[in-house]
Amino acid sequence: MGKQSIKREEIILRCEDYMLRGYDRPSELSQLLGIAYNSAKQYVEIVKARWEISGDPEKRESARSELIRKAEEVVKEAWLLKSNAKNTMEKVSALRTILHAIERLTKLQGLDTNNQEAPVIMSLEFQRQREIQMLAAQFHQLPEGEKKKAQKMIQDEIKKRGMKVEEGEVE
Secondary structure (H helix, E strand, C coil), rough: HHHHHHHHHHHHHHHHHHHCCCCCCCCHHHHHCCCCHHHHHHHHHHHHHHHHHHCCCCHHHHHHHHHHHHHHHHHHHHCCCHCCCCHHHHHHHHHHHHHHHHHHHHHHHCCCCCCCCCCCCCHHHHHHHHHHHHHHHHHHHHHHHHHHHHHHHHHHHHHHHCCCCCCCCCC
């Protein structure tokens, strides 16, 4: 995998992270990632395709439910802040927070009129597996002389993620 491929994969991972937080429109993602609209649109499609072929639906639903619960708590707290605001600026700030939380809720619940699909939440374990797969793909494309260095790097990365690696397992 070349440097451009690695950079592209890093951007896709960042895109996915934003999508998990409810930012799923290419226009939002292009601004957040500093990339062109068409690139953001392409990355959204890549992430959604990956989600379709992986992950545990129960874990995704559980994570989505937890995010919904947290967004609802934010709305309640913000209404309290708005009610107790001492000036107009505090009220406006609380109302903005409420509006932002409601926008996230509609996306998480699949009610966003700009997006016909409800976002899919991917398990953290799958994210780790995907990063390891990316390292393995890089390893297999290296010249023979560089593979030993890369093998050590991959083993260290896997260990860093808390997985046990037996000698000779990564080849």
